[in-house]
Amino acid sequence: MAELSVRQTAIPGLLVIELPMPGDARGWFKENWQRAKMTALGLPDFGPVQNNMSFNAAAGSTRGLHAEPWDKLISLATGRIFGAWVDLRPGPGFGTSVTVELGPDTAVFVPRGVANGYQALEPGTVYSYLVNDHWSPEARASYTYLNLADPTVAIPWPIPLAEAEISDADRAHPLLGDVVPMPAKRTVVVGASGQLGRALLATWPDALPLRRPDFDVTDPASFGGVPWSQVGLIVNATAYTAVDAAETDEGRRAAWAVNVTGLGRLVKTARAHRIPLLHVSSDYVFDGTATSHSEDEPLSPLGVYGQTKAAGDALVATLPRHWIVRTSWVIGDGGNFVRTMASLAERGVKPSVVGDQFGRLTFTADLAAGIAHLVGSDAPSGVYNLTNAGPVMSWAAIAKRVFELRGRPASDVTEVSTAEYFAGKTMAPRPVHSTLDLAKLQASGFTLVDADERLVAYLAG
Template identity: 70%
Template sequence: MTELSAHPTPIPGLLVFDLPLHGDSRGWFKENWQRAKMTSLGLPDFGPVQNNVSFNEEAGSTRGLHAEPWDKLISLAHGRIFGAWVDLRPGETYGTSFSLDMGPEKAVFVPRGVANGYQALEPKTVYSYLVNDHWSPRARDSYTYLNLADPTIGIDWPIPLDHAELSDADRSHPFFPDVDPVAPKPPVIVGASGQLGRALVEHFPEAVGLARTDIDLCDPASIDATDFSQFGVIINAAAYTAVDAAETKQGRRECWQVNVTGLAHLVEQARKHRVPMVHISSDYVFDGTQETHDEDEPLSPLGVYGQTKAAGEKLVSTLPKHWIVRTSWVIGQGNNFVRTMVGLASRGVNPSVVGDQYGRLTFTRDLVDGIDHLIRTAAPFGTYHLTNAGPPQSWADIAKRVFELSGRSSDDVTEVTTAQYVSEKQSAPRPRNSTLNLDKISATGFRPVPAENRLFDYLDEIQ
């Protein structure tokens, strides 16, 4: 008896499975889809939601070639087919074909973007397939078709097509030169108008950017109105980040509403449509007693903002496919610490800056590059720390450096303690140490750029 096994093909992601048939005088039995065993052999955990069956009365019944907007696992309950597949995804293997004579002892996993067709070789062939999205007229409108008789691909059908049974629709499908490649599902960026959101939109021109006017995390109906099934990954850069205001009665409510309650609805959309999520979190999930924080350090937030970000991490971590990206001291477009110091330097102001909080700057261009790296390389799901590299600095250290690079003396910056700075202000508690260990993301092949290098570049841009 054949052992369950998986075999790659010239089309990336298209897998052929040998299925054991357990038979006796009564007939045979097989495990047509066995999640644990087959995923251990390389089958993506594709989450099927619908099972379809196609009955083919006569040998020569031919169907395809259809690239459908979902993944599918095909197999036979009775008879034999000649199966044919063509990669219609853009890239090096665009137009690559693969064919196989198969019976009930085989199954084939067909990833989204690969056109699928077959020809029944025996009467009363029963063709069955699992798909990971529900069929609908809207879904049918997004199919991509290729003509079965296309001479460029040159599929060698066992029964010539002029002697086969085809539908009029399949006979009229376009030939290869007229087929548009099946584009991957685009990312969606939630929080597209913020510092990080704008950098993400610029970096991912194919992405759909959703600002607060497009989706309101305080309104569940607004989240539910967005069709997340059309996206390949959700990048959540939306958050309530007014750290000090979060300590007020109204701010506390708004912070929890956006960072936890609204995020919970977003997580459920990701779960419903099986869309991976990138979620941006913060050094504020730690109390700062450790000089450097690892990804597996227990959460210990000090204030309301940190508490909501910690709760948000727990929600996102319930998704099978997620990357939580913790970062700190973000610098990009819009108002931020470096821009403020440049403005003060240019106006001749001598500021007092906190000198007993330590961490690293994170420039949005590098944060975006790191997020892109995690997605593009399919890095293992989980939590990653991502900032710029280099030695930890205090806010006062950074301010002094900005003043020097702006033509002012570093002595014009007065270093004060946190207690002195907040003595007459409404202020949230902040971690003393915000330095995040970068070993884990570095192990994936991403090398964060030193913050000092990026500071030079950033000052050139804004000055």
């Protein structure tokens, strides 16, 4: 008896599965879909939600070529067919074809955007389609079609199409030269109007931006207007970040509403549509007693903001495909600490700045590049620290450096303690040490840029 096996074809992602069929005088048995065994051999864990059956009474019945907006596993219960697949996804593989003859002992995994066509070679052929989205008549509007008789692809149908049973609709499909490739699933950036959101859109210009007030994670109705079935990745860059205001009654409710309840809706959506989720988190999930924080350090948030971010991390970690990117001291296009210090220097103001909190700056262009690297390299699910590299500095030391770069003496900046700076004010407890260990990110192949190099360029821009 043949062993279960999975082999690649000339079309990326199109896989042929050889199925063992033990039997005796009574007939045979096969495992048509066996998640553990098949995924171990390279079949995607594609999350099927519907099983469809199709019957062809006569040999010569031919259907296709249809590229559908979902993945599917095609197999036979009985009979024999000639199968043809054509890549209709954008890219250099567009128009590549593969043909395979199938019986009950062979199945084919067909990825989204690859057209499939089938010709029954025996009467009484019964097909099984296992798909990872629910079919509806309206779904046909998302199909991409190719003519069965296209001369460029030139599928060698065993039974000539002139003698085959073909629907009028299939005969009318366009030739390859007139086919518009099926677009790839889109990346969605939640929180697209923030500093990081703008950097992410610069990295992914074709991404779908979700911004308030049109999309608000605290409003369940917002989720209904997004075509989630056509989304391939969610990047969550939205958060309630008013650290001190979060310690008030109103701020506490708002922080939990955005960072936990709203994020929970994103997690639920990602799970329902099998969408990978990348979530941006914070150094505030730690109490700062360790001088450097690794990804596996137990969470120990001090204040409300940190508590909500820690709870959010726990929610995201329940997804089968996820990345949690922890960062600190973010600087980008918008109001931030560096711009404030530069403005004070230009106006001749001599500020007092906290000198007993330590970490590294993170520039949004590098943060977005690191995020794109994790996604593009298909890095394993999990937590990744992501900041700029370089020496650990205090806020006061960074302020002094900004003043120097603006032509002012570093001595214009007075270094004070956190307790002195916030005396008489409502403040959230802050981690003394916000430095994140970057070894895991570096091991993934991402090249880190020194924070001071970026600071010089940022102030010169």
